[in-house]
Amino acid sequence: MSHPDNNQLKVLLEKDEIAKAVARIAAEIKQDYQGKRLLLIAVLNGSFIFLADLVRQLDMDIEIDFVQLASYYSATESSGKVTFIKDIKKPISGKDVLVIEDIIDTGITINFLLTHLKKMKPASLKLCALADKPSQRQITISIDYLGFTLPNKFIVGYGIDFDEQFRGLPYICYLEK
Ligand code: IMP
Ligand code: MG
DSSP states (O other), X not given: OXXXXXXXXXXXXXXXXXXXXXXXXXXXXXXXXXXXXXXXXXXXXXXXXXXXXXXXXXXXXXXXXXXXXXXXXXXXXXXXXXXXXXXXXXOOTTOXXXXXXXXXXSSHHHHHHHHHHHTTOOSEEEEEEEEEOGGGOOSOOOOSEEEEEOOSOOEEBTTBOBTTBSTTOSSEEEEOO
């Protein structure tokens, strides 16, 4: 696929819809983790804007760590192979861990990460995703906090890229082919 020009971008989720979803998720998380210290593990790069908006609404005791995984290789299809570019910095045993991801598509990427983290014996391990695209799922994944369920379209914006483009868009678009 050649580089898309902007008339291939169609707005799917406006800024205010995203903001409402983030506020709802933040309220759910605050409710569930009352009195606890929460470790957020965000998956780079796609979750960085979602994470930034979310943590500013959490108003609770949190720590943040990051992982970076290679699984997509700048194509519009998942490759099925996942490796760590960056693993977590500190041990997580005994901690309440919430993974922050942008999109769950086949489930292969997040399954790899959750399997890895589970072995490190956290006190609890939950998943928060901005978007779920369930139609291509290959592995059953339970998403504890979810922004949107979306059709099988390639999306960009609000941190999410196509070949490193469009991350800075303040809303979410799909790419028309
Ligand atoms: P999965 O392993 O198939 O679940 O793919 C999940 C990963 O692929 C996410 O972390 C995203 O980074 C990326 N991804 C999946 N769908 C899209 C999309 O529509 N736009 C951009 N990236 C996507
Ligand atoms: Mg990703």
